[in-house]
Amino acid sequence: MDTLETFKLATSALKRNKSRSFLTMLGIIIGVFAVISLISVGTALKNYITKQFESIGANVLYVLPGQVGNGQGGFGGGGGSPNFAGSKLKTSYIKEIEKIGFPITQVTGDIEVSSVVKFKNKQTRARIVGGTPDIVAFTAYTLNKGRFFNNSEVTSSRKVAVIGSEIATKLYENKEPLGQDIIVAENRFKIIGVLESRGAGSLGSQDSVVVVPISSAQTVFGVTNLQSIFAKFAGENQADEAKTKIQNLLLKSLKPEDFTVINQGTLLTSISAILNVVTIALGGIAAISLLVGGIGIMNIMLVSVTERTREIGIRKSVGAQNSDILVQFLIEAIFLSLVGGSIGIIMGVAVTMLVGKLIAANAFSWWSIFLAIGVSSLVGIIFGVAPAYKASKLDPVEALRYE
Amino acid sequence: MINMELTNVSKIYKVDEVTVTALDNVSLKIENGDFISIVGPSGSGKSTLMHILGLLDKPTSGVVKLDGEEVSFKNDVKLASLRNKKIGFVFQSFNLLPRTTALANVELPLIYGGVSAKERHERSKEVLESVGLGQRTHHFPNQMSGGEKQKVAIARALINNPSIVLADEPTGNLDSKSGEEIMSIFKDLHKKGNTIVLVTHDLDIAGMTKKIIRVKDGKIVRE
Numbered sequence: 001m002d003t004l005e006t007f008k009l010a011t012s013a014l015k016r017n018k019s020r021s022f023l024t025m026l027g028i029i030i031g032v033f034a035v036i037s038l039i040s041v042g043t044a045l046k047n048y049i050t051k052q053f054e055s056i057g058a059n060v061l062y063v064l065p066g067q068v069g070n071g072q073g074g075f076g077g078g079g080g081s082p083n084f085a086g087s088k089l090k091t092s093y094i095k096e097i098e099k100i101g102f103p104i105t106q107v108t109g110d111i112e113v114s115s116v117v118k119f120k121n122k123q124t125r126a127r128i129v130g131g132t133p134d135i136v137a138f139t140a141y142t143l144n145k146g147r148f149f150n151n152s153e154v155t156s157s158r159k160v161a162v163i164g165s166e167i168a169t170k171l172y173e174n175k176e177p178l179g180q181d182i183i184v185a186e187n188r189f190k191i192i193g194v195l196e197s198r199g200a201g202s203l204g205s206q207d208s209v210v211v212v213p214i215s216s217a218q219t220v221f222g223v224t225n226l227q228s229i230f231a232k233f234a235g236e237n238q239a240d241e242a243k244t245k246i247q248n249l250l251l252k253s254l255k256p257e258d259f260t261v262i263n264q265g266t267l268l269t270s271i272s273a274i275l276n277v278v279t280i281a282l283g284g285i286a287a288i289s290l291l292v293g294g295i296g297i298m299n300i301m302l303v304s305v306t307e308r309t310r311e312i313g314i315r316k317s318v319g320a321q322n323s324d325i326l327v328q329f330l331i332e333a334i335f336l337s338l339v340g341g342s343i344g345i346i347m348g349v350a351v352t353m354l355v356g357k358l359i360a361a362n363a364f365s366w367w368s369i370f371l372a373i374g375v376s377s378l379v380g381i382i383f384g385v386a387p388a389y390k391a392s393k394l395d396p397v398e399a400l401r402y403e
Numbered sequence: 404m405i406n407m408e409l410t411n412v413s414k415i416y417k418v419d420e421v422t423v424t425a426l427d428n429v430s431l432k433i434e435n436g437d438f439i440s441i442v443g444p445s446g447s448g449k450s451t452l453m454h455i456l457g458l459l460d461k462p463t464s465g466v467v468k469l470d471g472e473e474v475s476f477k478n479d480v481k482l483a484s485l486r487n488k489k490i491g492f493v494f495q496s497f498n499l500l501p502r503t504t505a506l507a508n509v510e511l512p513l514i515y516g517g518v519s520a521k522e523r524h525e526r527s528k529e530v531l532e533s534v535g536l537g538q539r540t541h542h543f544p545n546q547m548s549g550g551e552k553q554k555v556a557i558a559r560a561l562i563n564n565p566s567i568v569l570a571d572e573p574t575g576n577l578d579s580k581s582g583e584e585i586m587s588i589f590k591d592l593h594k595k596g597n598t599i600v601l602v603t604h605d606l607d608i609a610g611m612t613k614k615i616i617r618v619k620d621g622k623i624v625r626e
Contacts, residue, residue, distance in 0.1 A: 314498045318512040319487020396459045
């Protein structure tokens with residue numbers, strides 16, 4: 001009996017029990033879907049964070065207030081230091097670190113506060129970034145129009161602001177924002193520049209930002225110190241040298257527990273490692289549902305074999321080989337899991353695309369798809385073999401007698 | 404020419420601790436072109452005898468020869484292929500595949516014999532026509548009367564031109580008119596030279612065959 005005939009036979013049996021076949025497949029659909037989409041979420045998160053780090057540029061050291069982890073891992077980044085309020089990082093350190101010279105090439109510091117910004121009767125929430133003109137080199141901000149503030153405006157604490165594209169559309173709509181006022185924490189700032197959009201729908205919205213001189217931000221929010229200091233250094237090989245030099249300099253006025261110097265590379269590596277583990281864990285949890293789906297197939301195949309005992313007897317009485325019966329039932333099981341798996345893959349890829357769009361990072365990973373295909377066909381074979389074997393070994397006389 | 408030959412065939416079942424001798428040292432010769440009925444009360448062993456003749460059941464001891472060749476009951480592959488090519492089975496309860504057309508039911512042995520789709524259709528149609536079901540090829544078993552179903556089953560049994568046709572109470576589930584029709588098909592087949600063995604407990608049916616074998620307590624009591 002050829003394969004095509006067996007295949008036709010198997011699918012026609014599945015067609016006869018459409019809703020049962022679909023429900024059995026649903027287990028696999030959900031399992032494969034869960035594996036792919038959870039792995040994509042993990043992958044997207046990793047790619048997003050990597051991208052965020054890379055936008056700051058390579059070869060950057062972070063100086064963060066207090067102890068962050070053990071100086072090797074732990075989250076911190078530019079986004080929000082755990083103990084910003086007690087920060088002992090003075091603005092003057094920026095200049096002092098700059099004076100170290102080689103291998104340090106460029107230094108900036110910032111504070112970041114979330115606050116409501118207003119224009120006339122409109123208001124929205126924005127991330128207020130206080131920085132120096134050098135921050136542009138670290139954040140890859142590009143101007144759409146206007147200009148960035150300069151060093152003298154920082155020194156004189158001028159109330160000038162560069163706003164993100166989202167703020168521009170939300171508060172000023174079709175009006176020209178340049179030269180207009182923006183109220184930040186009850187203080188009037190003058191808009192001198194508008195940033196280029198950095199991609200719609202980013203996590204925490206990169207475009208919902210207002211950049212102001214560090215000194216002005218400190219005045220407005222009543223803080224005196226910095227949230228973090230960023231220092232660029234010449235080359236990868238100088239990372240340790242730069243780190244030691246900054247540490248030695250800061251130790252002259254600060255205690256070791258007052259600050260942490262983190263190398264972006266090390267940080268990125270440890271964050272990647274953590275996210276990889278998280279992704280694998282998510283995939284593993286999802287794989288359990290795939291296992292449950294497989295058991296569902298086995299269950300329904302066993303029911304099917306029992307139900308069709310007489311049919312098996314008839315087939316054997318007209319000359320079906322044991323192997324013909326085995327293959328027939330095995331193909332049914334594999335078909336269920338492969339078709340279910342394919343539907344799950346399509347749905348999973350759709351979610352992957354969506355996640356990729358939402359986070360603005362690549363969420364697609366081939367290995368999750370190969371894994372899903374591999375596992376779903378394996379599920380079909382493993383959970384199909386036992387019922388198919390049982391069917392093939394039925395005694396024809398007994399089977400024909402079965403009511 | 405001897406078609407099928409059983410020598411000292413016994414079949415002993417073990418149900419829990421009780422042994423049941425279904426067939427006790429049975430020897431039997433069936434010649435080509437024979438039209439035989441096997442009769443006996445229920446539990447006499449006639450069904451077991453039928454299943455061994457049809458190579459569906461394995462004897463505990465003894466030798467079975469089909470077309471002069473000894474049948475090896477250890478080789479499942481060979482047994483299935485013999486059932487496919489040399490034996491046609493007709494059952495009391497028809498045993499057609501449900502939700503499968505008459506044509507597809509008749510084709511079934513050819514599928515397992517590896518015959519191409521085109522040839523399968525042609526041959527099955529021909530055989531269905533020969534049993535008078537030329538117009539019913541695409542009907543499903545649940546759309547057919549008992550007599551029609553049994554005709555489909557006979558067509559399926561004949562499709563591979565078997566050496567022997569075995570029928571287990573073929574008229575048992577039919578009204579008398581349909582039963583007569585089925586019997587007349589068997590009589591025609593006999594006239595054409597087919598070897599036919601019927602199992603029945605209806606002596607009228609048995610009377611239509613050329614030879615009657617009586618079975619009792621697992622033994623042949625009279626030929």
